[in-house]
Amino acid sequence: MKVHRFEQLLRSVVLAWGKTDQNGDSTRRGGPAWTPLLAHLLDVAATAGVLWDRHLPPHIRQRLTEAFGAGNERTARQVVMLLAALHDLGKASDCFLGQWQHGPGKSHLKAHAKTWEEQARAAGLPLGDDLAHAYYARHEHITAAALPRLLGCFCPECGGSSARHEGLHDAGALLGGHHGHIPNPETVDRARGAASIKQWGDVHAAIVQVVADAVGLDLGTVAKAVNPVRPSARVAFLYLVYLADWVASDTEFFHFRVHTTPVAHWWQAALREADQAVRARRLTRWQARPVTWEEMWPDTPSPRAFQADGMRLAPAEGQAMIVVESDTGSGKTRLALWMAHHLARTCGYSGLYMALPTRAAGNQVATELRKFLHAVLAPGEVRDMALVHGTAQATDLVHELVDAHQAHGDPLTDLSSTVETATCTDSGQAVLDPWYLRRCLALVAGFGVGTVDQIALAPQGSRHWALRLGALMCKVVIIDEAHAYELFQQNLLSAAVEWLAEGGASLVVLSATLPRSIRNELTSAWRRGLGTTGHDDGTQGPIMVVDHSGRISRDGPSPTMSTPQNS
Structure with a gap:
């Protein structure tokens, strides 16, 4: 021209x-x-x-x-x-x-x-x-x-x-x-x-x-x-x-x-x-810093033997699917959050999403995630944490998080408030910009807790499905109480798990009583997404890791119910 x-x-x-x-x-x-x-x-x-x-x-x-x-x-x-x-x-x-x-x-x-x-x-x-x-x-x-x-x-x-x-x-x-x-x-x-x-x-x-x-x-x-x-x-x-x-x-x-x-x-x-x-909008990757177990969980300064086994099994590099089977109260959730932090450090994930079977369970676990973020974020670091389900805006937690965002500063008049790391507080802070309350955007927030349907429906043909699925592909995804889902949900989850594996995400699955058929199906879906069957080393234990090459390894003693931890 x-x-x-x-x-x-x-x-x-x-x-x-x-x-x-x-x-x-x-x-x-x-x-x-x-x-x-x-x-x-x-x-x-x-x-x-x-x-x-x-x-x-x-x-x-x-x-x-x-x-x-x-x-x-x-x-x-x-x-x-x-x-x-x-x-x-x-x-x-x-x-x-x-x-x-x-x-x-x-x-x-x-x-x-x-x-x-x-x-x-x-x-x-x-x-x-x-x-x-x-x-x-x-x-x-x-x-x-x-x-x-x-x-x-x-x-x-x-x-x-x-x-x-x-x-x-x-x-x-x-x-x-x-x-x-x-x-x-x-x-x-x-x-x-x-x-x-x-x-x-x-x-x-x-x-x-x-x-x-x-x-x-x-x-x-x-x-x-x-x-x-x-x-x-x-x-x-x-x-x-x-x-x-x-x-x-x-x-x-x-x-x-x-x-x-x-x-x-x-x-x-x-x-x-x-x-x-x-x-x-704090649309930046999670720069996970080195944190000890004691710093992460000051009320339980040493991991239990079961948790320590899982920590040793964590892969040194690459995406992974980790299945943790343990009794209620044994500390699965804390181990899962440690795994998410470890994977963020090794893979550079933008954040994490925790999925539970009900809204009530999600509301409860959100409090634990908020404590976790206060511990692992750098001093003065502020990150958005969304509660992702249909009645989230009616919860006290969301109102508290939005109030915390507004107290942190108006981005239009105080751009210094948007810097990821500052020195104004001794710990990190979880907040919620109301921008993430808009349709589909909650999963884009760096950290989130919600219902499992957000994962199961992500690859389905709903409007803006790629926004949901793309946001999850950028994260570590934790599915809690994996035994509690109906058959139709399990089938949808298998499809989503395959997509997450192909997309480079990492997955942590928690359950007290996971049927072998479900564990095998989720494992097969993950390996289909990786495009490889890998090698099963034949080890036994309640913690299973499928690494980025599809290799399966296991470890961990059978957990007991003594000395319960938050899970």
């Missing part, structure tokens, strides 16, 4: 709106009534980059590097930033842009819509003659249809005659699911009529080029790099897109841009605001 033609296009591209000031946040700041689509895309690209650096654990970055960088992490980061940004590319279409004036919305904004349309047409944005009756398709489906051609696919669907680039089409379909459901091919095909290449192709190409330049990516490398074959890489990518979009849509941190200001200024503001937002 020639320089003069590109500059002409850019003058019109900046007038495609991406979001309007429905909540009045921008107006209260003295800002504009709308922000350009390109500005929002740059916000998302910057946020995806910060989340890559600070939120994603190493095993997730490694899967994305294979799928989107052909093994080169720098390339993968840039490609993922570009793709995440382009999730809303389909908003550059008549059917979306016409919604401001002709669709539902607040009446006081309609006057701004008329002014916007006049400016956009004058600048050369290729709007159709009748926006009120434009051919309709959802904007994310238009993205899925347009993206492969723009990034280097020349198959007949994209207007060429070469072989179909499956990786680019897969990436487009994943982006087409950023509102909750991945579209089928027929839906994507129907969306092509909503933004023809003749009308919108040059605008789309200009948007792609601006974002690529911002992230420092040569567009010629994208087709060579994108090949998301591994299932967990697809989930991880969609998880990152969801999260980057939701963070970058938060008007607490991201200001609307004025379309007359230079695009380069938008990018610098996006980088700054993305960093602030990710820090303020």
Whole structure:
């Protein structure tokens, strides 16, 4: 694209709106009534980059590097930033842009819509003659249809005659699911009529080029790099897109841009605001520090023999599934939390999630997790801990955690409060930002306790399923009272366990009376996810570890009920 033609296009591209000031946040700041689509895309690209650096654990970055960088992490980061940004590319279409004036919305904004349309047409944005009756398709489906051609696919669907680039089409379909459901091919095909290449192709190409330049990516490398074959890489990518979009849509941190200001200024503001937002939401990996058992559990300064056996059995590296069978009161939960801390240190997990069969049990264990966090977090370190079930917001604990967050400081007026480590207290602190009370976001919080259905349903086809599953793939997952679930739950759990293994998570399963059939099924599911059967060393004991290669080892004496501990 020639320089003069590109500059002409850019003058019109900046007038495609991406979001309007429905909540009045921008107006209260003295800002504009709308922000350009390109500005929002740059916000998302910057946020995806910060989340890559600070939120994603190493095993997730490694899967994305294979799928989107052909093994080169720098390339993968840039490609993922570009793709995440382009999730809303389909908003550059008549059917979306016409919604401001002709669709539902607040009446006081309609006057701004008329002014916007006049400016956009004058600048050369290729709007159709009748926006009120434009051919309709959802904007994310238009993205899925347009993206492969723009990034280097020349198959007949994209207007060429070469072989179909499956990786680019897969990436487009994943982006087409950023509102909750991945579209089928027929839906994507129907969306092509909503933004023809003749009308919108040059605008789309200009948007792609601006974002690529911002992230420092040569567009010629994208087709060579994108090949998301591994299932967990697809989930991880969609998880990152969801999260980057939701963070970058938060008007607490991201200001609307004025379309007359230079695009380069938008990018610098996006980088700054993305960093602030990710820090303020504490979307950073768990930097688990060395902690002794006594420091972790000062009321029981030495582990019991049963717990010490489990500690010795913990793998020195890599993900693992650990099954602990022991009587009630023997200290299983404390051993599981020690294991989670150990695995976070060796694997770099972002946090942990504890699942129990009932809400009441979850509420009870949450108190133990809160004590654990106060002990293992660094002095002054603050982390979010969510209670994850349908009535969580009615519990005293959630109110206490939210109050603690608010007492810790308002991230808008006191950004110093978002630094992970400070020196204001002698222990760590568990809080809860109300942001995590929104639908699906509780599992994204670094630490959580809730019901087992959050795990069992994560890989099922519910809306935003990849956000749930992706969040769990970043963590150590603990399933307590594994014997207590119904048959249908066990079948769903097996599917989830297979996904967690494939996704690089670690799993700790606790039970007082785990039937052999359930233990064998969970073990088989885990090894299927690893893609290996491994070796069983034939040892015996109530604690079983399946390491990252599928090797099984066991240890531990039969526990007794003497000297009960909290479990």
